[in-house]
Amino acid sequence: MLNAGIAADSYTFSCILKCFAASGSVKNGEWLHGYLLKLDLAACSCSVVNSLLSFYAKVGRVESARKLFDELPQRDVVSWNSMISGYVANGGSEEGLEVFKEMTSSGTKPDIFTLSAVLHACASSGSLESGKSVHNYITGQGLESNLFVCNALMDMYAKCGSMEDASLVFSQMPVKDIISWNTIIGGYTKNDLPNEAVHHFATMVSGKWEPDGRTISCILPACASLSALNMGRQIHCHVLRNGHHLSDDRHITNALVDMYIKCGALVLARSLFDTMIPSKDLVSWTVMIAGYGMHGFGKEAIRAFEEMRRDGIKPDGVSFISVLYACSHSGLVNEGWRFFNIMQKECKIEPSLEHYACMVDLLSRSGKLQMAYEFIKGMPIKPDATIWGALLCGCRIHHDVKLAERVAEHVFELEPENARYYVLLANIYAEAEKWEEVKELRVKIGRRGLKKHPGCSWIEVKGKVHVFVAKDGSHPEVRKIEALLRKVREGMKKEGFSPKLRYALMNGDDLEKEMALCGHSEKLAMGFGILNLPPGKTVRVMKNLRVCRDCHEMAKFMSKTTGREIILRDSNFFHHFKDGSCSCRGFW
DNA sequence: ATAGGGTTAG
Numbered sequence: 001m002l003n004a005g006i007a008a009d010s011y012t013f014s015c016i017l018k019c020f021a022a023s024g025s026v027k028n029g030e031w032l033h034g035y036l037l038k039l040d041l042a043a044c045s046c047s048v049v050n051s052l053l054s055f056y057a058k059v060g061r062v063e064s065a066r067k068l069f070d071e072l073p074q075r076d077v078v079s080w081n082s083m084i085s086g087y088v089a090n091g092g093s094e095e096g097l098e099v100f101k102e103m104t105s106s107g108t109k110p111d112i113f114t115l116s117a118v119l120h121a122c123a124s125s126g127s128l129e130s131g132k133s134v135h136n137y138i139t140g141q142g143l144e145s146n147l148f149v150c151n152a153l154m155d156m157y158a159k160c161g162s163m164e165d166a167s168l169v170f171s172q173m174p175v176k177d178i179i180s181w182n183t184i185i186g187g188y189t190k191n192d193l194p195n196e197a198v199h200h201f202a203t204m205v206s207g208k209w210e211p212d213g214r215t216i217s218c219i220l221p222a223c224a225s226l227s228a229l230n231m232g233r234q235i236h237c238h239v240l241r242n243g244h245h246l247s248d249d250r251h252i253t254n255a256l257v258d259m260y261i262k263c264g265a266l267v268l269a270r271s272l273f274d275t276m277i278p279s280k281d282l283v284s285w286t287v288m289i290a291g292y293g294m295h296g297f298g299k300e301a302i303r304a305f306e307e308m309r310r311d312g313i314k315p316d317g318v319s320f321i322s323v324l325y326a327c328s329h330s331g332l333v334n335e336g337w338r339f340f341n342i343m344q345k346e347c348k349i350e351p352s353l354e355h356y357a358c359m360v361d362l363l364s365r366s367g368k369l370q371m372a373y374e375f376i377k378g379m380p381i382k383p384d385a386t387i388w389g390a391l392l393c394g395c396r397i398h399h400d401v402k403l404a405e406r407v408a409e410h411v412f413e414l415e416p417e418n419a420r421y422y423v424l425l426a427n428i429y430a431e432a433e434k435w436e437e438v439k440e441l442r443v444k445i446g447r448r449g450l451k452k453h454p455g456c457s458w459i460e461v462k463g464k465v466h467v468f469v470a471k472d473g474s475h476p477e478v479r480k481i482e483a484l485l486r487k488v489r490e491g492m493k494k495e496g497f498s499p500k501l502r503y504a505l506m507n508g509d510d511l512e513k514e515m516a517l518c519g520h521s522e523k524l525a526m527g528f529g530i531l532n533l534p535p536g537k538t539v540r541v542m543k544n545l546r547v548c549r550d551c552h553e554m555a556k557f558m559s560k561t562t563g564r565e566i567i568l569r570d571s572n573f574f575h576h577f578k579d580g581s582c583s584c585r586g587f588w
Numbered sequence: 589a590t591a592g593g594g595t596t597a598g
Contacts, residue, residue: 009590010590010591011589011590012590013590014590014591015589015590017591018590018591045590045591046591047590047591048590048591049591050591050592051590051591052591053591053592054591054592057592076591077592078591078592079591079592080592081591081592081593082591082592084592085592085593086592111592111593112593113592113593114592114593115593116592116593116594117592117593119593119594120593120594147594148593148594149593149594150594151593151594151595152593152594153594154594154595155594155595177594177595178595179594179595180594180595181595182595182596183594183595184595185595186595186596187595212595212596213596214595214596215595215596216596217595217596217597218595218596218597220596220597221596221597221598249596249597250597251596251597252596252597253597254597254598255596255597255598256597257597257598258597258598281597282598283597283598284597284598285598286598287597287598288598289598290598316598318598319598321598322598
């Protein structure tokens with residue numbers, strides 16, 4: 001065009017800059033910038049300058065954008081907006097908020113584009129405080145009903161962890177669109193409120209809204225965390241019914257594979273994973289590797305990791321966490337060390353706190369408690385409570401009270417308000433029959449007013465979820481279940497399996513301890529499943545905390561005597577019981 | 589006909 005002697009106008013330049021931005025052609029854009037300077041066109045056309053600003057932001061040259069922005073003789077609202085969103089898109093939330101302040105004090109009135117960029121900045125820096133002040137500003141401007149603004153507000157509140165505020169915005173919106181629904185559902189899912197997510201999904205569907213791919217990707221992790229296999233299956237059916245535009249979406253398939261894994265359906269997950277030829281990406285592999293780890297198949301996890309690398313996919317930090325966890329859950333200490341080294345030396349990935357936590361977990365689970373302690377001491381970054389907590393868990397498994405006390409000091413100093421760790425130490429004392437120390441800790445928990453999560457287990461039978469809490473006799477069939485469990489216990493004793501009384505975690509005589517063990521929620525749920533599910537059907541039980549060792553023994557025994565498979569999902573691991581043994585082979 | 593915005597999977 002230029003060679004033909006046809007003069008380009010500002011529209012031409014805007015179009016071509018958009019092209020350069022989309023293809024990431026930094027050189028071409030910079031050349032055009034120089035060309036425009038010679039023509040002095042940049043000075044007279046706001047739209048061209050703003051195109052240039054947006055070009056620099058999109059190719060990640062936010063410094064060049066800033067330089068151009070600073071030299072502008074006049075700025076309109078789009079210039080300000082481009083500068084703010086340029087910063088935000090390149091990880092400069094703080095700078096974006098600074099520019100916003102400059103903008104308001106310079107007398108340029110922010111519009112809804114400005115506000116969504118600024119809200120995005122608050123969201124990615126996770127600062128609820130600045131988000132709220134922007135919300136106040138929005139209300140002052142009378143923009144609190146605008147659809148775009150509300151969607152951005154909800155997303156900001158969700159990312160800052162306040163679903164109360166997000167749902168308040170949602171409920172007051174005069175008009176909603178699919179993005180509003182996706183944002184609120186995804187917000188609940190990410191903030192670990194899966195029941196709320198499911199509730200909103202149900203409301204959405206019954207309100208004649210058609211879920212799209214994003215909705216599906218938002219709701220599946222909620223099914224996964226609830227272990228709601230039937231609901232997950234129904235959503236999978238919806239995806240299949242709605243044809244290619246949904247089922248070809250890799251986000252959805254990856255989320256489906258993850259859902260099946262976390263619902264205990266590893267075989268289904270693997271066959272779906274296998275259909276993803278050749279479109280498996282890093283996330284697909286990571287999900288599968290983590291899945292094998294969670295189900296106790298460490299060797300398969302390693303095989304998958306190596307297959308992924310052979311396929312030319314470069315592992316990232318998250319995929320290393322998956323493989324390290326898999327090693328730790330299967331007691332593969334040497335392999336774990338190997339991957340920890342590969343990660344740093346070959347892949348040049350700096351280990352994060354999570355990687356260190358995996359290593360501590362790996363060492364302490366396999367009984368190398370002292371080594372784990374030294375490992376923590378030698379960390380180049382400051383260990384947090386989860387790191388020390390992993391070692392504390394190891395101390396419990398291997399009954400090391402002395403080390404536990406030293407470790408607990410670190411944990412309590414770092415997270416004095418987390419009841420979990422006090423309970424953990426109390427359990428360690430209880431298992432060692434140190435009742436005075438147990439009492440002291442209970443007093444401490446009470447004095448601090450801390451709330452601990454009661455253990456509970458649940459099971460789905462005929463479409464209904466039955467929840468059991470330890471020692472809770474409220475379920476109508478609890479007498480029948482207890483009778484069954486007593487019979488199982490007698491059978492176990494006859495074959496020489498005595499009850500693991502130390503896990504009763506109470507001071508008393510043997511009979512009292514046996515009674516307490518019998519009331520554990522996972523036993524009640526398993527017993528209920530055996531009594532109410534058709535013969536031969538797999539019993540799938542979920543528990544919010546870790547499985548008790550005595551319950552683990554009993555599950556093994558019952559899988560043999562009833563000829564049923566039992567799948568027990570606890571807070572982070574699956575146990576598959578079959579013919580008297582468990583897939584975890586003692587590691588968990 | 590020209591520049592800027594909101595929601596997904598590990």
